[in-house]
Amino acid sequence: xxxxxxxxxxxxxxELIVVxxxxxxxxxxxxxxxxxxxxxxxxxxxxxxxxxxxxxxGRRDWRVFGVGFxxxxxxxxxxLAIVERSSEGxxxxxGQLPTTYALxxxxxxxxxxxxxxxxxxxxxEREPKLLASGTLVDRDGNRLGSNLVGPFIPGLTxxxxxxxxVVHTPDPLTFHTLGQIFWMLLFGxxxxxxxxxxxxxxDRQETLALTSV
Numbered sequence: 001x002x003x004x005x006x007x008x009x010x011x012x013x014x015e016l017i018v019v020x021x022x023x024x025x026x027x028x029x030x031x032x033x034x035x036x037x038x039x040x041x042x043x044x045x046x047x048x049x050x051x052x053x054x055x056x057x058g059r060r061d062w063r064v065f066g067v068g069f070x071x072x073x074x075x076x077x078x079x080l081a082i083v084e085r086s087s088e089g090x091x092x093x094x095g096q097l098p099t100t101y102a103l104x105x106x107x108x109x110x111x112x113x114x115x116x117x118x119x120x121x122x123x124x125e126r127e128p129k130l131l132a133s134g135t136l137v138d139r140d141g142n143r144l145g146s147n148l149v150g151p152f153i154p155g156l157t158x159x160x161x162x163x164x165x166v167v168h169t170p171d172p173l174t175f176h177t178l179g180q181i182f183w184m185l186l187f188g189x190x191x192x193x194x195x196x197x198x199x200x201x202x203d204r205q206e207t208l209a210l211t212s213v
Contacts, residue, residue, distance in 0.1 A: 030174055030179070031170050047188075051069040055069075064196050065193070066192070068192040068193070072190065072192070073184050075191075099180070099183045100176075103176060106179075107179075112169045115136055116167060117164055130164070135148075146164055
């Protein structure tokens with residue numbers, strides 16, 4: 001197939017499988033152990049560095065894809081850093097990227113909250129509720145503990161009784177970090193496909209111009 005007859009956007013089964021596995025692994029790691037989170041972050045870093053290398057040493061479509069991927073992925077992270085680090089004093093919805101706001105909405109709907117008192121999980125059947133005062137009560141209003149218990153004192157054999165620990169699943173920081181990595185990889189991939197499509201479009205237009213002379 002000549003360059004002028006190549007489709008602007010083209011996918012292969014193997015490519016779609018790799019994209020699906022990478023995306024699923026990144027999203028699934030939000031609920032995984034910390035070691036898996038670090039593995040995903042390392043994998044994302046390797047992918048970006050590999051695309052940077054391909055942008056310099058690759059040939060034809062590979063090089064174009066590497067340039068587009070790197071530009072969009074790195075561009076997204078730079079935009080994220082600039083917008084959200086300079087948004088102090090700005091309302092949340094205006095001081096965040098739409099991608100960050102989308103992550104917040106997803107986190108609110110997916111997060112499962114568990115309460116622990118002295119290390120023991122409070123069953124959800126008791127409908128525990130944390131009051132503004134820091135006191136944890138059940139559905140009948142019985143006091144279960146408080147998250148305002150004094151700090152651990154050296155020399156004591158145990159923590160103060162009634163200490164409440166709130167556990168969010170997935171962890172908010174992990175969810176946000178991996179969510180931003182997912183967006184970075186997604187924008188990078190789409191940017192690479194856009195770059196290849198644009199170059200093919202240019203080649204097609206140049207070929208048409210030459211044949212019409």
